[in-house]
Amino acid sequence: MRFTSNMAQIIDGKAMSKEIRLELHQELKEFVAAGNRLPHLTAVIVGEDPASQTYVHNKMLACKEVGISSETKILPESTTQDELLQLINQLNTDENVTGVLIQLPVPDHIDERTICNAVAAEKDVDGFHEINIGRLALDMEGTIPATPLGVKTLLERSNIETFGRNAVVVGRSKNVSLPMAMLLHSDGRHSIKGLDSTVTICHRYTPPKELAKFCRQADIIVVAVGKPGLITKDMIKPGACIIDVGINRIKDEKTGKFKLVGDVDYEEVRQVAGHITPVPGGVGPMTVTMLMHNTLKAAKKQNATRLLNV
Ligand SMILES: NC(=O)c1ccc[n+]([C@@H]2O[C@H](COP(=O)([O-])OP(=O)(O)OC[C@H]3O[C@@H](n4cnc5c(N)ncnc54)[C@H](O)[C@@H]3O)[C@@H](O)[C@H]2O)c1
Structure with a gap:
């Protein structure tokens, strides 16, 4: 609704984010109270790009706000693609890690697509894995x-x-x-x-x-x-x-x-x-909030898969 002038109504992403983070916090509390493991997000930064550091810092603050456990791994600019792939593999197989986020851009000597596809699709909270993009293109549930x-x-x-x-x-x-x-x-x-x-x-x-x-x-x-x-x-x-x-x-x-x-x-x-x-x-702020949404959703999915495999 517009009350005064012809000025556009401002869509306040910050306020909406706050509201959604509260909802996510409540959802997470119920998930954990039901006996489920606390979701955990691991972010990886390669190099010293100040913008990447700020973005990841904001994501970690949002984790805290929602109640998601989190950590940031900062690797030197000289990290090779193989070394990064090795770390991703470790995180993929670590049962305590729900979501893996490789902050982009990665340095030029590392191939971004190879890295995005290396993160297990079920832990890909960024939704950049070819399976998740493919599922979206086909109107199928994914990240x-x-x-x-x-x-x-x-x-x-x-x-x-x-x-x-x-x-x-x-x-x-x-x-x-x-x-x-x-x-x-x-x-x-x-x-x-x-x-x-x-x-x-x-x-x-x-x-x-x-x-x-x-x-x-x-x-x-x-x-x-x-x-x-x-x-x-x-x-x-x-x-x-x-x-x-x-x-x-x-x-x-x-x-x-x-x-x-x-x-x-x-x-x-x-x-x-x-x-x-x-x-x-x-x-x-909505981007960061949706990352929280994706992490909680991934935790719920992983939990359901674990129960199926018991
Ligand atoms: N707010 C957020 O949460 C958020 C998230 C991701 C990216 N971004 C920002 O969004 C912007 C775009 O990000 P990206 O990753 O998609 O960038 P990108 O560099 O990958 O893509 C830029 C796109 O702009 C197009 N383009 C360039 N000049 C153009 C022109 N004159 N007219 C029309 N199209 C033109 C290019 O074809 C290209 O597809 C950047 O400023 C980035 O920082 C913001």
Whole structure:
């Protein structure tokens, strides 16, 4: 509901995350009270990328908030692919480890796809394993990557109508945009409960004029590119819902300090849009929260499999 001006309603990912983390905490308490092992998440960072350290730190804080046990293993930049694979193998077979997260990007001498596929599919709480991506493509239950699952949850809990609507996904990465497009276009009657939109995917080779044209037809835009100011006011259909996944660190001309912004020209676009996510405080916290959701879900699944094998 909009009460005052024509400004877009802000979708507060931070507040929604807080609410969901409380729900997850309650769910976890009940799971453990029923005699189940406390879920445990192990995160692995290779190298010293400060952004990776911050992201993993936030994930560990969220574990604490929800009550999930967690640890971070930091390996030197010089770690070989074989050494990393060996560690993943140990974690895969460790009964006390529920979820394994290899923070991306890994250094250039390590092949990202090989690493994502090495994590056991049932412990792949990032949803990047080929089996999990394949299951998503086929509308089958599996682990859904945290960022697109976070966006889906934001849309659903904000009561944004997606059925039969036009959606544009800007970006075509395999970890964010592709699973996002799959969730948006797929059938709501299937087990992953798709959003039934008509989806257009734009990417770096979509000519700017075409990008603007597709965006202007969209009821929902999800942008995940990494270019500040890419989506401008003139590209927005009045009342559209704008989800900004982008995270860019830029220098504030006024203060000289660094700040985080998304891919959307927020101040201008919010004058035309119906709903909009801020950066920070929109998709970011939801990504971390969905990782918690995936870890608890993995614990429940692993527990059910263990019981079957007794
Ligand atoms: N908020 C979160 O939780 C979260 C999670 C993951 C990624 N991100 C952020 O989202 C952004 C995208 O991440 P990613 O991993 O998908 O990145 P990526 O670099 O893998 O993909 C970027 C995509 O943008 C497209 N692109 C580049 N220039 C374009 C242009 N001018 N017009 C249209 N498309 C263009 C490319 O084709 C590519 O598919 C980054 O800023 C990243 O930091 C945020």
